Amino acid sequence: MEIPYTVKPRPDTGLYNAKVGIWLFLASEVMLFGALFSAYILLRVGASAGTWPHGLLNVTLGTINTIVLITSSITVVMAWVSLKLNQFGKFKMYQAITLLCALAFLGIKSVEYKDKFSHYQIIKKDGTYVDGHMHGATYLDKEGKSREEHKFHGLSFKENNVEYSLKEVVLNGIEAAQLSEINEPHKDKEHKHEHKNISVPAAEIQKINNYGPWHNTYMAIYFTLTGLHALHVIGGALVIGFLWGPGAKMWRTEPERFTNRIEVSGLFWHFVDLVWIFLFPVLYLL
Amino acid sequence: MNQYFDLTKLLQLPILASEHGKHVDALIIWVHWLMIALFIGWLAFFFYAIFRFRKSKNPKADYTGAKTHASTYIEVAVAVVEGVLLLGLAIPLWAKSVDKYPAEKDATVLRVTAEQFQWNSRYPGADGIFGKQDAKFVAADNLLGYVAADPNGKDDITPPFGEIHVPVNKPVIVYLSSKDVIHSFQLDPMRVTQDAIPGMPRIPTQFTPIRVGKYLITCAQLCGSGHSTMKGNFVVDTAEDYQKWLLEKSKSTSATTFE
Amino acid sequence: MSDNHTAHDVSKHVRGYLIVFGALLIGTVLTVWASHFHFGNKDSNVGNIVVALIIALTKAFLVAGYFMHLISEKKLIYSVLAFTGFFFAGLMFLTLWSMHPQNIVHFK
Amino acid sequence: MQHTNHDLHHGHDHDHAHHEPGFWGKYVFSTDHKVIGIQYAITALVFLFFGFSLMMLMRWQLAYPGKAIPLVGSLLHNMLGDAAPGITDASGKITGYIMSADLYNAFGAMHGTIMVFLGIVPLAFAAFGNFVVPLQIGAPDMAFPRVNMASYQSFVVGGVIMLVSFFIPGGAASAGWTSYSPLATLGSTHGQTFWIIGMVFLITSSLLGAVNFIATIIQMRAPGMNWMRLPFFVWAQFVTAFLLLLAFPPLEAAAVMQLMDKVAHTSFFLPTGLVVSGQLANISGGGSPLLWQHLFWFLGHPEVYVLILPAMGIVCEIIANNTRKPIWGYKSLVYSTLAIGFLSFIVWAHHMYLTGMGTKISTFFQTTTMIISIPSVIILTCFFISLWGGSIRFNTPMLFCLAFLPMFGIGGLTGLPLGFNYSDLFLHDTYYVIAHFHYIVAPGTIFALFAGIYYWYPKATGRHMSEFWGKVHFWLSFLFMNLIFQPMFVQGMAGLNRRLYDGGATYAGVADPATGLVVGIPQVFLDLNKMISHAAWALALVQIPFIINFFWSMKNGKKVTSDNPWEATTLEWQTPTPPPHGNFLTEPHVYRGPYEYSVPGHGKDFTPQNEPEHGAPQPIPQKAH
Numbered sequence A: 001m002e003i004p005y006t007v008k009p010r011p012d013t014g015l016y017n018a019k020v021g022i023w024l025f026l027a028s029e030v031m032l033f034g035a036l037f038s039a040y041i042l043l044r045v046g047a048s049a050g051t052w053p054h055g056l057l058n059v060t061l062g063t064i065n066t067i068v069l070i071t072s073s074i075t076v077v078m079a080w081v082s083l084k085l086n087q088f089g090k091f092k093m094y095q096a097i098t099l100l101c102a103l104a105f106l107g108i109k110s111v112e113y114k115d116k117f118s119h120y121q122i123i124k125k126d127g128t129y130v131d132g133h134m135h136g137a138t139y140l141d142k143e144g145k146s147r148e149e150h151k152f153h154g155l156s157f158k159e160n161n162v163e164y165s166l167k168e169v170v171l172n173g174i175e176a177a178q179l180s181e182i183n184e185p186h187k188d189k190e191h192k193h194e195h196k197n198i199s200v201p202a203a204e205i206q207k208i209n210n211y212g213p214w215h216n217t218y219m220a221i222y223f224t225l226t227g228l229h230a231l232h233v234i235g236g237a238l239v240i241g242f243l244w245g246p247g248a249k250m251w252r253t254e255p256e257r258f259t260n261r262i263e264v265s266g267l268f269w270h271f272v273d274l275v276w277i278f279l280f281p282v283l284y285l286l
Numbered sequence B: 001m002n003q004y005f006d007l008t009k010l011l012q013l014p015i016l017a018s019e020h021g022k023h024v025d026a027l028i029i030w031v032h033w034l035m036i037a038l039f040i041g042w043l044a045f046f047f048y049a050i051f052r053f054r055k056s057k058n059p060k061a062d063y064t065g066a067k068t069h070a071s072t073y074i075e076v077a078v079a080v081v082e083g084v085l086l087l088g089l090a091i092p093l094w095a096k097s098v099d100k101y102p103a104e105k106d107a108t109v110l111r112v113t114a115e116q117f118q119w120n121s122r123y124p125g126a127d128g129i130f131g132k133q134d135a136k137f138v139a140a141d142n143l144l145g146y147v148a149a150d151p152n153g154k155d156d157i158t159p160p161f162g163e164i165h166v167p168v169n170k171p172v173i174v175y176l177s178s179k180d181v182i183h184s185f186q187l188d189p190m191r192v193t194q195d196a197i198p199g200m201p202r203i204p205t206q207f208t209p210i211r212v213g214k215y216l217i218t219c220a221q222l223c224g225s226g227h228s229t230m231k232g233n234f235v236v237d238t239a240e241d242y243q244k245w246l247l248e249k250s251k252s253t254s255a256t257t258f259e
Numbered sequence C: 001m002s003d004n005h006t007a008h009d010v011s012k013h014v015r016g017y018l019i020v021f022g023a024l025l026i027g028t029v030l031t032v033w034a035s036h037f038h039f040g041n042k043d044s045n046v047g048n049i050v051v052a053l054i055i056a057l058t059k060a061f062l063v064a065g066y067f068m069h070l071i072s073e074k075k076l077i078y079s080v081l082a083f084t085g086f087f088f089a090g091l092m093f094l095t096l097w098s099m100h101p102q103n104i105v106h107f108k
Numbered sequence D: 001m002q003h004t005n006h007d008l009h010h011g012h013d014h015d016h017a018h019h020e021p022g023f024w025g026k027y028v029f030s031t032d033h034k035v036i037g038i039q040y041a042i043t044a045l046v047f048l049f050f051g052f053s054l055m056m057l058m059r060w061q062l063a064y065p066g067k068a069i070p071l072v073g074s075l076l077h078n079m080l081g082d083a084a085p086g087i088t089d090a091s092g093k094i095t096g097y098i099m100s101a102d103l104y105n106a107f108g109a110m111h112g113t114i115m116v117f118l119g120i121v122p123l124a125f126a127a128f129g130n131f132v133v134p135l136q137i138g139a140p141d142m143a144f145p146r147v148n149m150a151s152y153q154s155f156v157v158g159g160v161i162m163l164v165s166f167f168i169p170g171g172a173a174s175a176g177w178t179s180y181s182p183l184a185t186l187g188s189t190h191g192q193t194f195w196i197i198g199m200v201f202l203i204t205s206s207l208l209g210a211v212n213f214i215a216t217i218i219q220m221r222a223p224g225m226n227w228m229r230l231p232f233f234v235w236a237q238f239v240t241a242f243l244l245l246l247a248f249p250p251l252e253a254a255a256v257m258q259l260m261d262k263v264a265h266t267s268f269f270l271p272t273g274l275v276v277s278g279q280l281a282n283i284s285g286g287g288s289p290l291l292w293q294h295l296f297w298f299l300g301h302p303e304v305y306v307l308i309l310p311a312m313g314i315v316c317e318i319i320a321n322n323t324r325k326p327i328w329g330y331k332s333l334v335y336s337t338l339a340i341g342f343l344s345f346i347v348w349a350h351h352m353y354l355t356g357m358g359t360k361i362s363t364f365f366q367t368t369t370m371i372i373s374i375p376s377v378i379i380l381t382c383f384f385i386s387l388w389g390g391s392i393r394f395n396t397p398m399l400f401c402l403a404f405l406p407m408f409g410i411g412g413l414t415g416l417p418l419g420f421n422y423s424d425l426f427l428h429d430t431y432y433v434i435a436h437f438h439y440i441v442a443p444g445t446i447f448a449l450f451a452g453i454y455y456w457y458p459k460a461t462g463r464h465m466s467e468f469w470g471k472v473h474f475w476l477s478f479l480f481m482n483l484i485f486q487p488m489f490v491q492g493m494a495g496l497n498r499r500l501y502d503g504g505a506t507y508a509g510v511a512d513p514a515t516g517l518v519v520g521i522p523q524v525f526l527d528l529n530k531m532i533s534h535a536a537w538a539l540a541l542v543q544i545p546f547i548i549n550f551f552w553s554m555k556n557g558k559k560v561t562s563d564n565p566w567e568a569t570t571l572e573w574q575t576p577t578p579p580p581h582g583n584f585l586t587e588p589h590v591y592r593g594p595y596e597y598s599v600p601g602h603g604k605d606f607t608p609q610n611e612p613e614h615g616a617p618q619p620i621p622q623k624a625h
Ligand code: HEA
Pocket: B038, B039, B040, B042, B043, B046, D178, D304, D305, D307, D308, D350, D351, D369, D370, D372, D373, D374, D376, D377, D378, D380, D381, D405, D406, D407, D408, D409, D410, D411, D412, D413, D415, D416, D418, D419, D420, D424, D427, D428, D429, D433, D436, D437, D440, D441
């Protein structure tokens, strides 16, 4: 006996196996992201006043990425339609666009990530803050010969066993007395912070770290959610890529089954898009 | 209430030294009555059935089997009893213990801060007010970040680790917190258990000791390699002894800081 | 909708897909635009959250409904999703409810 | 698709042409649900025994705190180093090796993890589900054979990661199987990281399995096999699969967050102002330890029903078969199971009563907890009443099933005092809890699984396991299980806490000179530890007959005389033995419910599901070539 309903739907359910499978899988995905969204709400509600950043992310890039994903969604649908209409060439074309969109999305995301890692916050010994992008750092070696760096290498670092220690860092950003001034710029209209280069001597630094996941719970959930989402994008792209390249052979042998595969992979892709539809406002706008 | 069917003997519950404790025991005992009744009943039926319907005795099985509805009644009965225990005892008693706190002035108030693997206590002293705390001031010699400047803190009393005294027959309010991991403040004779969770300052728990004696504080939450040894002494004194103890502690206090 | 489709009624849907696509683009622009205003009373951004969520939900409905064919999907799929939705709601609300400061016994 | 004889043969040549599977293809990378089921079974049994072995070592420490471990002491030391430090006598020479507190905690955490996620779930759900479900619904295989294989491989990877973690510096995870943060996250060793990654693989495995089972049961039921004709075992697996599908992802999310806390130094579960070993922890803070508990128990409680439902399914099959009569109240069984599945998602916080829960929340969760106990009562009651009027055969599988009933009864009933938070106040974290759930999972689930092994073994191998040694295995296991877990109730009532490295010695009762009354745990209850431990080791010994029986019978067991040795009604017995690739020679048609035993007016006392209503029974197809 062969396995039934791999292509034709089962009469009483009206579905073929893979369709049932993917929807069940998506159900579990809903619970996965659902739990993370719950965590997000909880951390946000629990965050003490002024510590939750607003307008930290680059909305333009976020918007572009949203559009990129939406576009990829429509091309996925069109690819499936093309197969239904028996236009294999068009299918190839649409899925190619889909894959390009996937790449574009990941590219833009990595740019955003990179930006966050070069964005620093300094807590000075006097309890005030300096916040901005790393402009440069000056280090001194034993003989007091100074050395300019564009990147921050920690309070001290070693290079071919010469010990360099931090003299000062220059951030391009703002100074603030309270965290809230940094995190809620929209709240206080009175003192307008325009960005300028601020140099901070090592001696005044109480704590310095960049906006990696460790920076605060917002960055933590931001990196976790978008990172997990990015993994889904990669996974989806791999599947679609396979069905576009080597997997496409099946079109000649079992066209119907191949069309189903495209539909199923498409369902997954739309789900990834769907998650982003919520991530975007939640992380970028609110 | 339960002197007629005394399961305490059978259940071997530890000595009871707090006022509300008798209710905890009562609930435990009532539930166990339910369990025992069900279990015996079922077991009896069970053995009778497998004995009477063994193959050698009953070679031909009966297609329909039991035609009774008794089971439904039993199930309903179980549900009802559970409901009664729930609405009659469990819920109201819990509500009482977490919602109705005595006024601080007619209670013995103390803070207990758990850390791996011991119990710190702090009394508000004569003024009855604890010193302020502020994360800013947390430092090696002041791990709870008490504000040195705060006058209320001056007379606070901090006895050595794991030494906690309270007077008998007076409500006790303990404000729990933890420095590092989750611990659980457990006083079996008082029928008290409450987790001490970092980041949740001052989770309160209350009870009224009714029996002078020296009791054990145990930790009821795995908290690391020293979990099993994380015990403390909880001494219930007569009012006078308590005052004496408090007096001598308040002398030595200035010396004892945290750590 | 799925499997047993004649080429004809698939092509009928194409227009629909394109309209949805347009709607999604508009929705995207809309959220961004809306985020520049402040809705509701001034020292709480609940208003904005509501607005943003409404737009997001609409977009989600469009994607799920049309791109994922949900509006014309089989009963089985609906019931699976219904359960999932219920348990998801349970997870989120019960957790948030339990962790609401008012429902945790602590010094007030 | 009715095969004519011709294309049936064709089908076979075809089969051969396709997979001429060598050893690897046949036993290791097989996509045949039966082979995968057996792979799961053996692997899980080994893990089960391993998990038990960890506990036997812990039981030594509990019975004889600080005494040198006999037999394997130096072995432990050689493998784990200072985790099993040496102890010296007066002259300073090493007299033996003991278990450090950290090792005890690691073993405890891993015992829990291994037993639950690498022992019972793979055996009860994956192994039995894989082997039996497709056969019982009349399907040629699972819906997605390759996914099925992937699920098993992911399970093995997860298991290996867990095992490796014992040998990394600092040893395995040691924060309990519940891995509460901050304890799990603080500290510099990587055992917890391994645990999390291992869990991610195990979760993936279960998710793939769950999707596959549900799809299979929905899509691949043979003609006539409508929902109310499904054997109860299939129903149990169906609900179980949904529990895994929807309850595991939140734990996966939690695991990801804990992983971030561990490797990316985030603070999802770490609050502000943590003070670790004398100084302020260098973390951003702002997280919540309670969040982890909620996400863990959101899985945790459904998980416990994952441990019991398949067991109930097995018990149901075997009771029906050995009472030779239909199960009493099949419908209420099904609905109760669905109810349990549904409710088990909204009771989880009964594990968190003492985290400082307000009245509203505790009322809600107490109530749901009490409600969920009712369907369990109904299920058990149906099983009891099914005995009434039967013609009971006491073979080994049946003995294990009969024992399951009261054992589950004890475990379940003792859940009630835990379910009321006011009594849990005292019982929480004591050995009463340990006894509660072990009664359910050990003499409960494990017995049901033993029963299942003895029952389906002939179908899988074509041979019976020895009845005699089976009975020996049963009676002795039954005795020692109870000697192990019954005393734990007593200890728990006396206030002895779980997870105590020294078995409670620190809390040993002392008479207070002032008042004369004894506080702490009276010595008698601590002495029970020795008795329990001896019983545990004895339990291990009496598994030897089973292990030998299990392997020996593969070659030398009594050959089955027919494809249906137990004279059962369900479809798995209407196939050749062992079933060929593709299971059924011709697609079976189902005409009736699963338990049509002793139907009045029928010659024999069982009527297979696929036997046509009128006329001669379908000839049972003989072995494939
Ligand atoms: C398969 C596993 C399983 C099952 C089925 C259950 C079932 C139940 N459990 Fe249990 N439980 C666990 C596994 C399980 N539990 C585990 C592993 C833990 C500890 C986790 C940890 O902290 O490490 C735990 C802990 C635990 C707690 C937390 C205790 C604490 O930490 O303080 C609570 C509290 O409510 C609880 C309640 C219940 C209840 C009310 C049921 C109910 O569903 C029970 C309903 C059943 C009945 C009421 C029995 C009816 C019996 C009959 C009808 C037959 C009688 C037959 C004869 C007499 C012949 N359980």
